[in-house]
Amino acid sequence: GESVGLHLPTLSVQEGDNSIINCAYSNSASDYFIWYKQESGKGPQFIIDIRSNMDKRQGQRVTVLLNKTVKHLSLQIAATQPGDSAVYFCAETMNYGGSQGNLIFGKGTKLSVKP
């Protein structure tokens, strides 16, 4: 399954398929980005991060892609499982002389995995 456009409030995929969640960030000066997963009734949990000097980073079953030209971030989840069902948020921040600014969150995408 694949999301259409830069932001989709909901994404439904079949178990075992790959998922792609997109995010458009706002500040061209942002240099650090994080994807968070938020399950119902819980706080956001860190999934993966990427710095602006990279365009791709891989974790366990997840890959984040960064396109600074169009200010676009995507999260790819391989072999999506029912446990991946959650709301996914991207967040951006920028370095202020050696410290990090506050995280600014995008609108979330709700991922539903069909068995």
Added chain:
Amino acid sequence: EADIYQTPRYLVIGTGKKITLECSQTMGHDKMYWYQQDPGMELHLIHYSYGVNSTEKGDLSSESTVSRIRTEHFPLTLESARPSHTSQYLCASSENQVAGQAFFGQGTRLTVV
């Protein structure tokens, strides 16, 4: 699992009451944050702190106040709760360094009736 705790998890309170939402972290993080989140919506930063005796307002205006007397503790207070304050409040902390992720608590779901 992050070592950041929020109490209470759920709170239903009458209009006009004073409430304090508690947040504690045992990671020794300097930076702490409060975010407000309506169901299914994005997180909005309402307060943050760089360390002891530091408090700053976030991007979203809020009638709440915060204090930071100890590194590990960052409580949020509403002097007079109103139905418009009904929301989820999320506390987070991070190291004050470049590219440091924020760790979140489980949140407090507040309902003002």
